[in-house]
Amino acid sequence: MTDDADDRSHAFSEGQGVDEDYEEFTLDPTDLGVDPDQVDPVDSRVLTDVLDKHNVSAEQVDVPELIDVGLSYMEINRFEEATAAFERAARFADEDSIEAQEAWVNKGVAHGQLEEFDQAIGAYEEALRIDEDSEHAATAETNLAYALWEFGRTEEALEHAERAVEIDPRFPQAWYNRGFFLSERGLTEDALNAFDNAIRLGMRNAEILEEKARALEELGREEEAQEAIEQAEEIRAEAEEELTEEF
CATH class of the missing domain: 1.25.40.10 (Tetratricopeptide repeat domain)
Structure with a gap:
């Protein structure tokens, strides 16, 4: 959000x-x-x-x-x-x-x-x-x-x-928020589509991948959820490494 x-x-x-x-x-x-x-x-x-x-x-x-x-x-x-x-x-x-x-x-x-x-x-x-x-x-x-x-x-x-x-259908942050609100209301399939749209439009960070993983888990798509979680962890690790290098 x-x-x-x-x-x-x-x-x-x-x-x-x-x-x-x-x-x-x-x-x-x-x-x-x-x-x-x-x-x-x-x-x-x-x-x-x-x-x-x-x-x-x-x-x-x-x-x-x-x-x-x-x-x-x-x-x-x-x-x-x-x-x-x-x-x-x-x-x-x-x-x-x-x-x-x-x-x-x-x-x-x-x-x-x-x-x-x-x-x-x-x-x-x-x-x-x-x-x-x-x-x-x-x-x-x-x-x-x-x-x-x-x-x-x-x-x-x-x-x-x-x-x-x-x-603005090309505004990734709007799709992300829409996905979050839909997910909170239990509309998981629609939420997943919204998250995917945001990612396709360039919003690729740990938070959205974790939200996507939760939606996939709700839909029983465990392997895809695990893949999204691993991608989120990689992004967080890269960010921590960059922060360490700055100091």
Whole structure:
């Protein structure tokens, strides 16, 4: 599933992120009226001081750059600061624009990382209110499905997982979530098909192979289940070896 902070990373939109030679977030002093050299890059007051205290107008704010600031906070696990950045990006973006939608989707991701699923749900719903068929809609639906599941609204979760697949049938994370929800409801054959679709579309990690193994076991296909488990173990072993080599 998409929003698990431990093993299953949550999909969010691509941004500049943090370069290897990162020193501070890129807040252009000409546009935002602040010298980034004088600001602690992980100080949560930065955005408030820049955008609220100095009352910057929407015309002076580079919304994509502000979204990148939020993504940079995500990269260093400063999720509370990220939610603030994304909310401000949404507020400063043109009303109901694709940029506003992207900001709301990412805000939902940040809340999900904080396990604030009620707020994540609200952010995803706002994103989908803007556009139910845009380039960000499948991600919003997929992540909304997970947040609803975590919030105990399981029936709605499957509905949104299905909707994500309808919007973008080539989105592997959507198929994975759909498979998980179907499996939880005992629809094992359909779940297995969903997992296979996700794998065919490039999602090949230990978690999905373990879910597939469980589905195969439920269907009595023990040899195939064991094969999937062995593949999952190989992937985990390779990941551990790579981590060891880094140190």
